[in-house]
């Protein structure tokens with residue numbers, strides 16, 4: 001089965017720290033993150049496209065800019081959370097540890113809720129390291 005795929009890159013900045021982890025990411029720090037949103041269909045629309053790149057940008061960049069860009073992304077269990085909230089620092093709270101894997105999954109699911117059918121979401125945390133998420137049924141989706 002042949003498929004078409006398009007990938008849109010979206011940059012954003014975020015801070016985080018990981019709980020139950022021994023390493024650099026244990027302490028508060030920031031990343032210049034690069035998202036890659038992959039959309040795939042079996043056939044093209046009347047314009048000859050999988051999807052307009054601008055439509056991916058509108059949904060994903062819109063959500064990320066509002067919720068995660070230039071914020072600390074923290075676990076709800078992080079003891080520093082209440083201190084930052086008291087100081088009116090911008091935070092985004094996750095149920096899980098804010099690893100690149102979990103952030104990618106979270107953005108993927110929020111974009112799906114907004115109506116974007118995504119094959120895979122990748123989050124480059126550094127220029128050499130990315131984590132990706134794709135739901136189990138992603139390959140079966142066709143357009």
Ligand SMILES: [Zn+2]
Pocket residue numbers: 016025029030031
């Ligand atoms: Zn980190």
